[in-house]
Amino acid sequence: MDVGRTALTFLGGAGTVTGSAFLVEHDGRRLLVDCGLYQGERQWRRLNWEPFAVPPASIDAVVVTHAHLDHCGYLPVLVRDGFAGPIWGTRWSNELAAIVLRDSGHLNERDAQYARASGYSRHDPPLPLYTVEQADEAVSHFRAVSYEDEITVADELGFTLWPAGHVLGSASVLVRAGGARVLFSGDLGRPSHPVLPPRASPPDAETVVVESTYGDRRHDVGTPAHYRMAAAIRRTVGRGGSVLVAAFAIDRTVLVLEALSALMRGGDIPEVPVIVDSPMALAALEVYRDAATQGQLRPGIGPELVDLPTLRLAPMPAESMALNRPDSPCIVLSASGMASGGRIVHHLRSWLPDRDNCIVLTGFQAPGTRGRDLVDGAREVKLLGRYVPVRAEIVHDEEFSVHADAGELVEWLGQLQRPPAAVYVVHGEPRAALALADRVRASVGCAVSVPERGERVLVDDAQALHPRSGSAP
Incomplete structure (x- = not known):
């Protein structure tokens, strides 16, 4: 040069x-x-x-x-x-x-x-x-x-x-x-x-x-906040199933928890356990809490971040494994947001074949990822070397982007x-x-x-x- x-x-x-x-x-x-x-x-x-x-x-x-x-x-x-x-x-x-x-x-x-x-x-x-x-x-x-x-x-x-x-x-x-x-x-x-x-x-x-x-x-405006996800949660819990939310650990998990908190307070979704099953997301939540104490978030957002009485955390592998087959309706947040890796892969292998369950994809799904395949209507996806049938309901909530x-x-x-x-x-x-x-x-x-x-x-x-x-x- x-x-x-x-x-x-x-x-x-x-x-x-x-x-x-x-x-x-x-x-x-x-x-x-x-x-x-x-x-x-x-x-x-x-x-x-x-x-x-x-x-x-x-x-x-x-x-x-x-x-x-x-x-x-x-x-x-x-x-x-x-x-x-x-x-x-x-x-x-x-x-x-x-x-x-x-x-x-x-x-x-x-x-x-x-x-x-x-x-x-x-x-x-x-x-x-x-x-x-x-x-x-x-x-x-x-x-x-x-x-x-x-x-x-x-x-x-x-x-x-x-x-x-x-x-x-x-x-x-x-x-x-x-x-x-x-x-x-x-x-x-x-x-x-x-x-x-x-x-x-x-x-x-x-x-x-x-x-x-x-x-x-263009982002959808003028509709009730997260109405697709709220309706899917009501349907799923009503038929006795559970909802698995694919959420990026960085930022997206905080936004999903904030949305679930608002929906639960407003009576738009039933009060069921909400479980964060991602060690990376839990670590990121601590960084956001630290940022809140130093005034780095929007005014009015404190270190608790969300008001969600049913919130539970699953930091240990044994706790995550138990979520492969929940014994009662719940909402599980797991990473990655495009279902390309992490604990969610193991959950999908157990959850996807069950018609009672629902998988919620949040925000943009890149081509070639499992999340994009599910959004595009795949009838089978490959997980850990084996193909699994897709029978669970698939919902795409792009409002989280x-x-x-x-x-x-x-x-x-x-x-x-x-x-x-x-x-x-x-x-x-x-x-x-x-x-x-x-x-x-x-x-x-x-x-x-x-x-x-x-x-x-x-x-x-x-x-x-x-x-x-x-x-x-």
């Missing part, structure tokens, strides 16, 4: 809604924004096992937008393979990411061990992508930064974080590289989050990289003080990304691209774009 030039390479999160990773290079220095794990369809998951696109040791620093696995889950591999620099994020994002990475390492180890014992893997021996020990090593590189604090990575290369309102600690990232400014949205929350303060207006930048998870759809929809993404871009010169649409299924790109062209009036994985572009600086006025204020 020419001295003084800034380049942006889309290493992940392009052509798919997972595996986010974006490399900014300036004067031979490198900053990686996000380092996510590929999930969902096999064609993407296989990329987790390929060598990273650039030598990890050549990267000066990493900044993570938030703690979801598709934005931070590859960090242990990056560190294992030679990255030695700092990994920056907000305090709350770092605390949650540490939980996520250690749990991911544990699941990788456990799944490899189970595959070895059961003989269903094509690999001999099946190995984990990374271990708990390697996750711990990645966590040792974490460094905390507050919103709006300027961090210098190298001469003329640095960044600042801004509240994104997606999950606790989530951020958009403004990268400064010489005279260039590149704004990465990260995953953007909706203007109103049930638990978190609202997202911030974006800082000005000539180049914007925006997510498009919900780039081709805290991703901004198409209109809200365009609204966020419209809050820039002046239009950017270029917008790159990433982190979405192809149809969603293309749909959002069309909306941005029509409303913002700048160059818009949906980049391919591995595509590299040059980034212009503010002085070149605005020679008379210089950089924007």
Whole structure:
């Protein structure tokens, strides 16, 4: 790369809604924004096992937008393979990411061990992508930064974080590289989050990289809150069955508990036991409680988070195993949110064949995940090496999504003080990304691209774009 030039390479999160990773290079220095794990369809998951696109040791620093696995889950591999620099994020994002990475390492180890014992893997021996020990090593590189604090990575290369309102600690990232400014949205929350303060207006930048998870759809408004889930719970309990809610451990479990609390108080669902069966979710709840004591959540939300008298916790494996066959109607919250791993896989194997039960999927379900298969009407799903019939009722409650929809993404871009010169649409299924790109062209009036994985572009600086006025204020 020419001295003084800034380049942006889309290493992940392009052509798919997972595996986010974006490399900014300036004067031979490198900053990686996000380092996510590929999930969902096999064609993407296989990329987790390929060598990273650039030598990890050549990267000066990493900044993570938030703690979801598709934005931070590859960090242990990056560190294992030679990255030695700092990994920056907000305090709350770092605390949650540490939980996520250690749990991911544990699941990788456990799944490899189970595959070895059961003989269903094509690999001999099946190995984990990374271990708990390697996750711990990645966590040792974490460094905390507050919103709006300027961090210098190298001469003329640095960044600042801004509240994104997606999950606790989530951020958009403004990268400064010489005279260039590149704004990465990260995953953007909706203007109103049930638990978190609202997202911030974006800082000005000539180049914007925006997510498009919900780039081709609009959130349902004007209907009673979570009416689909409430009606399903009433039906299921009425026929003597139980409800299994697939909920992400980070943020989503808190939102589901808050919704169940409101529905139970209002008499919309019966008072049955509500059981949280996810060690990662229980650990994340403690982080949210700590954040509440320090005023990091919406006003009025205290450390108890929810008012749910029937709430029970299932931290131990034996307690989780007992939930495979509940002896009376109950509501069980378990991870992962797309039914791709964790304790919920064992529950599904027992619950799915029973017509009395109900499985509730909350929010976006990525292609290639069991959650997406169930939403799309699969009659059988493969669990732990065996196919299981799907007879239980399947309900999809998308109200739990805290991703901004198409209109809200365009609204966020419209809050820039002046239009950017270029917008790159990433982190979405192809149809969603293309749909959002069309909306941005029509409303913002700048160059818009949906980049391919591995595509590299040059980034212009503010002085070149605005020679008379210089950089924007």
